[in-house]
Amino acid sequence: MKILVTGAAGFIGSHLCERLLQDTSLELIGLDAYVKSSTPVHAREYNLRYLLQHPRFTFIQQDLLKVPWDQLLPGVDIVYHLAGMPGVRSSWGEDFKYYITNNIEATQRLLEGCHAYPITKFVYASTSSVYGEKTGQVNETSSTEPLSPYGVSKLTGEQLCRVYAHNDRIPVVILRFFTVYGPRQRPDMAFHRFIKHILQNKPIPINGDGKQTRDFTYVGDCVSAIAATAYADNIIGETINIGGKERASVLDCIAILEELFNKKVEQQFMGKPIGEPSHTWADTSKAQSLLGYEPKTDLRRGLKAEILDIVNNPFL
Template sequence: MKILVTGAAGFIGSHLCEKLLQDPRHEVIGLDAFVQQSPTPVKVREYNLRFLLPQDRFTFINQDLLQVPWDEVLPGVDIVYHLAGMPGVRSSWGADFKLYITHNIEATQRLLEDCSKHPVTKFVYASTSSVYGEKTDQVNEIATTEPLSPYGVSKLTGEQLCNVYARHAGLPIVIMRFFTVYGPRQRPDMAFHRFISHIRQGKPIPIHGDGLQTRDFTYVADCVEAVAAAVYAENIIGETINIGGKERASVLDCIAILEELFAKKIDRKFMSKASGEPRHTWADISKAQRLLDYQPKTDLRSGLHAEMMDLFKTPFLFL
């Protein structure tokens, strides 16, 4: 099976490539543009690739998706995982939204257009819980989509483009909506990475709002287990699937766990609520359980400990 993964040097993408390569039947092409404006610095992306580049069944392409000669890359590819994009809710406001248009909308449309000319068996689009907006209860895939941020709008537009190409060109689309993925190699701009970095540096943890907002935290190994299962899963074409975690918690709950792990009291710095972020997220993962045999295994304490230990081994990642 020949598999293309865009965003291969990113947090989730690099883990996914490693998971796919555990199957000796797979050959993986990883593509990443090393976008300079991304919240993940180039040195972090290079670090993420350290286990992949030496592998014989892995080929890396460092190129912008809008510049890739797809007619040379796509022939022979069975499955496309499209994880590349510009992440981040808070940075999507203002003039920087043009980056989200380029990397989340234009690049997705270009890839879909070229995939429509080549016979892939599945096109898996990585979306986000941000498309749902503010919901108070557990959310399933038929819930209304009402994004609160330009980032959420850009990812929902990507979903709609996928659906358009499914109808127009018969592309075998699968959409997966990720809920707050964390763990080793988490992006430096994400909450747990920032929390751990601040604690190591003796700085108070910045908390937007009252800290009682909750998230459905998904450990990265659980997430890629579900994503990789799509390779051989049947009856998933045309489906939208939530990928959530084992444990839901508030920001203050997470800080309490970090206090246990660091064995010390952690200072907090409360700040104004961040624009565009929902107060609560909570995934109904029953469809993933049914279609992908998905069962998240990692509890929040174990996952935070794993992320903390990974950062301790790589002090240059404290940004």
């Protein structure tokens, strides 16, 4: 079976490719455009360092808006569409044009390609940001009311998937990720910034009062769920939450980092950012039932793994 992974040099994409290649029956094409974002080129090259040596992995550095489908999609069975422009805070103002290009236009063009060259599954990576501010546990039937332009762009991608599923029978599956963390996490994300500041003996910048909570999903658990879609039956047309083993506040996470570093860290409280909900909490019962998903990594283990990755990464 041949699989195309877009965004293969990214945080989640590189982990997914490594997980899929554990199945010796799979052949992978990894596509990444190295789009302008918070992840520098050398970090993407670091993410790919093992994949580029693998005999069943082919890497193509190409923009989804320019790639010729007749050279890429024939023979592909599954498309994992992880490519896109990430980040809530950077999606305001002039930079929103990059979200339109990379999250909306690129998705539409890829769906057109999959109409011309039919596949068996199109798995779209979405986000909990589409839900907006919610109270309590959120399931997939909850209303979608994004608080940021980023969330709007990802929800638009979801709607495009549904339009093409309805009109062109594209076999779409939508996965909504909740705050993924772990080794190779993007430099702009909170845990990465916290760890770097501790290593540099700088105060940790905290947005808001630190009491906001997140459903934290370890990247290894996340890619287990994504990879499971390759083998699962009866998931076409489904939207599925992918959450983590443990919810916690930002202050709780800092306390774990203090324990792991065995030091008290200085905290610098910033203003509350716009576009971010106070709390997220995924109902993952659908993922459990359809994908056999059961997150295994708690925050202490996951943060320890991320610390080791940052310490041992020569490019950071």
